[in-house]
Amino acid sequence: MDRPIGGASGGRRARPTAHELARYEALFATRTRGMKSSAMREMMALTERPDVISLAGGLPDTSTFSPELYAMLMSRVAASSTARALQYGPTDGMAATVECIVEVMAAEGTAIDPGEVIVTTGGQQVIDLVCKTLIDPGDVIVAEAPTYPGAVPTFSAYQAEVEQIEMDADGMPIDELEATLDRLQAEGRRPKFIYTIPNFQNPGGVTMSLARRRRLIGVAHERELLSLEDNPYGLLRYEGEPLPTLYSLDAEVAGAGGAADLVIYLGTFSKILSPGLRLGWAVAPRPVLEKLSLGKQGADLCSSPVTQLFVAEYFQQPAADGRPGWLAYVEQLRDLYRRRRDTMLDALAEHFGDAASWTTPQGGLFVWATLDGRIDTTDLLAQARDSEGVAFVPGRAAYVDGSSGASSMRLNFAGVQEADIREGIARIARTLEPDAGLLGTLMGTSAGARASEQPAGDADDAEGANLADVVELPRRERGVKRRSQDR
């Protein structure tokens, strides 16, 4: 028989696990319950292998930045401002950096008051600070469906309830938005803000039309509702005319000397310069800005002066032709990413044909592709990683409920070499082929290829009509209850 249990000698005992669990659980804030990691996310971590072509990243291509220029800028910062660079900076950001932001905003066609800017640690911090400022547990955020996967954990951490509105080729349908707002009002719930990525949406790849932008601002004013305009890629447009930012449209309506009333603008240097700098910004109405600033004090006091001074120095650089150097670099990125986007669209047409539909982004970093509704891209990723060595972001990551969007995937073209884009798409197609064959056999039909290429989105009155062709309608997998009700 066993020796009596629990008779281990005391000294080398680890801390008891169950006690440990119970102890920490009692200490954890309620909001941590909403902070989920997921099997899907863990699986994505497993795709970081050298033999895997990853179309999963959200990355720009930083290898295009000149190392010599980087070294020169850093040494100039050292020569002129070592002490400042190594010191704390103002919470709202350094004046020299704010000047650069004003320049970028001007390039976006948006005039701003430098006094309404706060420099943040990446654009991600703006999302966090806006939630910190506006969200009480249970408050509603209205977002696009699909939405930026990186915003989902932030929303969850603040215990926001998120209402997602399916997009079509022109972005968020405003009729749907109004219907949702009406329903919320009827339920006695008031949304705190609308979260939108109007340009080359991540992950959907679609752009909100001008008509909808105007209507969105109109709705916001009617209902006194804030919008968070997340615009990381506005300058990375590969075709078509730039559209005015929501911020500038709001400023027109508000007529308050160029400042917006109800739009909080989120910008970032991550996609036009470098995500490693961790520098973004918000432009917000002053009362909101004050709260964001207080929130930032608590979060990190200030963003890094080292990288802020780097940016300020960088913006001083002229290009060979006398233009601002940063704009020339953005132009260079546009050419590179445009080619990569075209490569991806060609590869999709070649390898997927009728087996998928996908968006044709006019800019940005991502294509959103949707397969037969019976294929779950999380399962496909597991298979693709093993058999072919290719990765993408399963669509579920872009839905707060974790189950909608199951048949879609986000594909990054910007950070991947053209040869790898072609090979990566071919690998996904090779993984999909047997699945489609199996499905066809099980259904007693030919493989379930259904969707065709997305029609160009046009008039607002066609809202919703072509929705299914662009973004897969949510398939609710509610998950059957696994236990009886009475416990």
Add this chain to the structure above:
Amino acid sequence: MTAARRVAMLKGGGSLERAVSLRSGARAEGALRRLGHDVVAIDAGPDMLEALLRTKPDVAFVALHGRDGEDGTVQGLLEAIDLPYTGSDPGACMRCTDKALAKHLMREAGIPTPTWSAFLESAVKELGVAAALPVFGRKLGFPMVVKPASSGSALGVKFARESDELPGAIVGALSYDRKVVLERYVEGRDLAVSVLDAETAGGEPLALPVIEAIPREEEFYNYEARYEIGMTTFVCPAELPDGVAERAQELALRVYRLLGCHGVARVDLMLDEQVDELTVLETNVVPGLTETSLLPMAADAAGVYFDELIARVLGSAFTR
């Protein structure tokens, strides 16, 4: 039994449960060091065997979950190089990891397990499984659980609520394994019973206290909930009607012996209170050892704290 040994900690690997395995392994490593052993940590990759042959450990501690580590592959290789290792041997690993095989063995032995059908991917095309889908629907009912025969995580496990959802669910499951299991869905309470071998060869294995997993949200008891604090409430010992815990433990011990497990295993069961029936779902031969894993929790409830648990699992390498 505390002779200091050189222990190869096998963890990580290329399976979908790599992240969990790394956490299990790291935690067990700490315990082994506190116990005075010399630990060589090996991430099970292309150089695993080379590393084992080069570092010449006395014993391998298998903390690999999922493919390779739990299906008998690694155990078979360890036997080939004559290295003692923790846990079950290749045959038991195969019997447990293949859920269809385990269910056949349980049915033959009279151990209740939910009704099922299983088939290989090849049968879909070569034997025309599609024609039998309505039959599966009638016999197993909806909702139906569809899962890969060998996956250790909840990835690929789906509910088909109606016949239309079966093909997609089957294709999803077949993304993880060549074999798929369709199983009658048991509505009830999730129970887990861990079994720990006696410390000496020939002793009786011990069933640890029953754990009940209660998902916090009304969603499928899923992979993330299993490993993350806060998603699921675990009650240990489970608060069960009179006699149920004993019956669950007895069943777990029968399964443990039937499948030939060694060292340690975790048996997952369902309790259907309507008909007061316990059924066995599956057996896990390399249970997780993380801060939120069920085996350490059950051991703790029995007064076997983590370091002692690890000492006993290590000891199982020498009592085969």
